[in-house]
Amino acid sequence: MTAPSRGSKSAGEFELIARYLAPLAAAEGGALGLLDDAAVFDPEAGWRQVISTDAMVEGVHFPDAEDAETVATRALGAGVSDLAAMGALPEFYTLALAFPKAWDGAQRESWMIRFTAALDARQAQLGIRLIGGDTVATPGPLWVSLTSIGRVPLGREIRRSGAVADDVIWVSGSIGDGALGLKVLSGVLTTLPHDMGQALIKRFQRPEPRIALGRHLVGLAHAAADISDGLIADLTNICAASRVSATIDIARIPLSIPAQTAVDMDSANWAVVLSGGDDYEIVFTSPSNITKQVIDVARESGTAVTAIGHVDAVETDASPLVRILGVDGREVSLGGQGYRHF
Amino acid sequence: MTAPSRGSKSAGEFELIARYLAPLAAAEGGALGLLDDAAVFDPEAGWRQVISTDAMVEGVHFPDAEDAETVATRALGAGVSDLAAMGALPEFYTLALAFPKAWDGAQRESWMIRFTAALDARQAQLGIRLIGGDTVATPGPLWVSLTSIGRVPLGREIRRSGAVADDVIWVSGSIGDGALGLKVLSGVLTTLPHDMGQALIKRFQRPEPRIALGRHLVGLAHAAADISDGLIADLTNICAASRVSATIDIARIPLSIPAQTAVDMDSANWAVVLSGGDDYEIVFTSPSNITKQVIDVARESGTAVTAIGHVDAVETDASPLVRILGVDGREVSLGGQGYRHF
Numbered sequence: 001m002t003a004p005s006r007g008s009k010s011a012g013e014f015e016l017i018a019r020y021l022a023p024l025a026a027a028e029g030g031a032l033g034l035l036d037d038a039a040v041f042d043p044e045a046g047w048r049q050v051i052s053t054d055a056m057v058e059g060v061h062f063p064d065a066e067d068a069e070t071v072a073t074r075a076l077g078a079g080v081s082d083l084a085a086m087g088a089l090p091e092f093y094t095l096a097l098a099f100p101k102a103w104d105g106a107q108r109e110s111w112m113i114r115f116t117a118a119l120d121a122r123q124a125q126l127g128i129r130l131i132g133g134d135t136v137a138t139p140g141p142l143w144v145s146l147t148s149i150g151r152v153p154l155g156r157e158i159r160r161s162g163a164v165a166d167d168v169i170w171v172s173g174s175i176g177d178g179a180l181g182l183k184v185l186s187g188v189l190t191t192l193p194h195d196m197g198q199a200l201i202k203r204f205q206r207p208e209p210r211i212a213l214g215r216h217l218v219g220l221a222h223a224a225a226d227i228s229d230g231l232i233a234d235l236t237n238i239c240a241a242s243r244v245s246a247t248i249d250i251a252r253i254p255l256s257i258p259a260q261t262a263v264d265m266d267s268a269n270w271a272v273v274l275s276g277g278d279d280y281e282i283v284f285t286s287p288s289n290i291t292k293q294v295i296d297v298a299r300e301s302g303t304a305v306t307a308i309g310h311v312d313a314v315e316t317d318a319s320p321l322v323r324i325l326g327v328d329g330r331e332v333s334l335g336g337q338g339y340r341h342f
Numbered sequence: 343m344t345a346p347s348r349g350s351k352s353a354g355e356f357e358l359i360a361r362y363l364a365p366l367a368a369a370e371g372g373a374l375g376l377l378d379d380a381a382v383f384d385p386e387a388g389w390r391q392v393i394s395t396d397a398m399v400e401g402v403h404f405p406d407a408e409d410a411e412t413v414a415t416r417a418l419g420a421g422v423s424d425l426a427a428m429g430a431l432p433e434f435y436t437l438a439l440a441f442p443k444a445w446d447g448a449q450r451e452s453w454m455i456r457f458t459a460a461l462d463a464r465q466a467q468l469g470i471r472l473i474g475g476d477t478v479a480t481p482g483p484l485w486v487s488l489t490s491i492g493r494v495p496l497g498r499e500i501r502r503s504g505a506v507a508d509d510v511i512w513v514s515g516s517i518g519d520g521a522l523g524l525k526v527l528s529g530v531l532t533t534l535p536h537d538m539g540q541a542l543i544k545r546f547q548r549p550e551p552r553i554a555l556g557r558h559l560v561g562l563a564h565a566a567a568d569i570s571d572g573l574i575a576d577l578t579n580i581c582a583a584s585r586v587s588a589t590i591d592i593a594r595i596p597l598s599i600p601a602q603t604a605v606d607m608d609s610a611n612w613a614v615v616l617s618g619g620d621d622y623e624i625v626f627t628s629p630s631n632i633t634k635q636v637i638d639v640a641r642e643s644g645t646a647v648t649a650i651g652h653v654d655a656v657e658t659d660a661s662p663l664v665r666i667l668g669v670d671g672r673e674v675s676l677g678g679q680g681y682r683h684f
Binding site: 134 | 377379380383384385387391392394395396398399402403425428434436438439474475476477478479480481482485489499501502503566567579582583
């Protein structure tokens with residue numbers, strides 16, 4: 001048993017909140033200046049509230065807490081991505097933040113200055129406002145937990161469970177960049193030209209949630225998920241929730257030039273592309289007779305989409321739920337790593 | 343820089359969620375079985391949503407993660423307490439949960455069985471349902487972060503900022519038990535009879551948020567806060583938000599028999615009573631001409647309340663904002679520990 005220090009707030013914590021976090025909430029009256037026990041907000045009639053909670057830990061979800069900008073941009077990007085995948089308009093977030101006890105006051109303040117500057121820029125870009133949260137100290141590594149709240153027209157959210165046989169399977173943007181970027185950042189992938197490595201790192205550090213695309217897909221997509229756990233895992237989640245299976249064509253998966261270069265140099269990087277998380281693109285399904293509409297709304301939302309396969313009626317012994325066809329049209333296997341069995 | 347492992351979920355994490363957390367969300371359709379990117383809920387017209395986020399870390403907010411029951415009961419109690427203090431009806435919560443990486447699968451599962459059994463009992467008692475969350479691994483100690491969502495009739499929430507001069511200051515229940523209980527639990531306070539020590543420990547482990555009292559105070563209380571950071575700190579927050587000061591009478595602070603015994607044995611324990619957090623009682627102010635009504639609604643809600651002082655017009659040089667009168671009627675000081683200066 002560890003003898004705990006007092007869990008309650010010190011004067012320093014109150015001051016950090018007032019000085020650095022309260023300005024992020026200033027535009028939102030319901031945040032009550034972060035001075036109250038809770039925040040308030042008034043949903044509008046005709047809308048459904050959508051809420052998601054994510055957690056990120058130093059050494060697990062980001063390599064280095066010192067890079068406060070990446071902690072901020074990744075946390076907000078990943079949090080909002082869950083709402084985007086359901087077709088929701090993100091509005092608010094609350095933030096729980098744990099500082100390492102080993103940090104002295106100056107270190108904490110320097111970190112908060114950089115962290116909140118990045119949050120400020122990021123929340124303006126994403127159209128969301130801080131409304132509440134908590135700051136604590138931890139004997140372990142820095143972590144953040146973010147709860148994102150948004151809204152979607154009543155009954156119109158895109159769930160994972162709506163995919164049906166013969167749907168087209170689509171992905172937004174390009175796949176694999178985030179996970180490959182993490183490999184470059186942590187020194188595991190060293191063979192790429194410098195500029196390509198940097199481009200991949202940027203995709204890891206600064207995921208762009210597909211808010212506009214998600215909203216445009218309301219009424220068109222049958223099912224959707226954001227790609228946070230990896231393309232195969234997240235598509236498998238859709239299949240399991242929808243009681244279908246899926247076939248995707250590896251040659252049709254959209255790759256950025258750096259990712260294409262990485263798989264050309266070493267085909268083992270395909271496993272990273274297919275199973276690595278951190279893309280925060282959207283994988284979704286839609287009826288095959290509205291392909292043109294899907295491409296049109298994607299263009300309107302400024303995000304490319306690519307058809308990568310189709311939904312199959314589930315077979316009784318379907319395992320894995322997602323089949324992958326290689327360049328020669330034969331089924332390939334990722335081994336145990338890429339699949340989860342239900 | 344630490345080389346991170348993949349932040350995305352393993353099959354084991356998905357299974358823990360499905361097996362142990364999904365049943366806690368089964369009664370709430372909007373939780374979507376914890377299988378989707380986010381949860382949904384439909385607020386009713388005429389109500390305002392209230393939201394609060396709290397974080398708790400092993401070794402800081404609870405002594406020992408192994409005591410899964412205490413982690414569950416404290417986390418839900420503290421989270422809901424913020425809503426209670428605003429007069430809100432708690433409805434939902436999301437949970438972020440980080441397991442120590444050092445735990446093997448069996449240890450994690452054994453912990454989850456005990457943790458979710460305690461959550462199940464606690465959420466039934468408090469009338470709330472799990473609707474979403476995240477589970478991750480951490481190289482540090484176990485932590486949880488809870489976001490609580492409730493509702494209050496539109497425009498009727500009790501804020502910290504409404505106190506005015508001549509208001510009566512009240513507290514619910516008894517003060518100091520939680521902080522003294524933590525001192526017993528961690529072996530710092532050893533002189534109390536065994537049964538008294540156990541009673542205090544129970545108050546620390548199982549705070550009872552004053553939901554019914556809070557709801558009854560809507561329309562009666564001018565300002566309120568829950569006592570999580572300590573009576574003096576939380577009353578100081580009310581004073582600062584309301585631009586008033588306060589005088590409280592130490593002899594009128596309601597103490598349980600174990601707490602009274604602790605301060606009788608060692609008057610230094612007064613500092614624990616006044617400045618220790620973890621009571622999760624409500625401190626509130628109300629006009630002096632409705633004293634009888636306040637006592638009546640407190641009785642209806644099953645919670646005792648005690649008048650401990652009054653609100654003063656703020657003096658320009660008021661520091662501290664909360665004056666404490668000792669048993670002899672003279673002002674006493676807690677030293678730096680108990681006060682925050684604005």
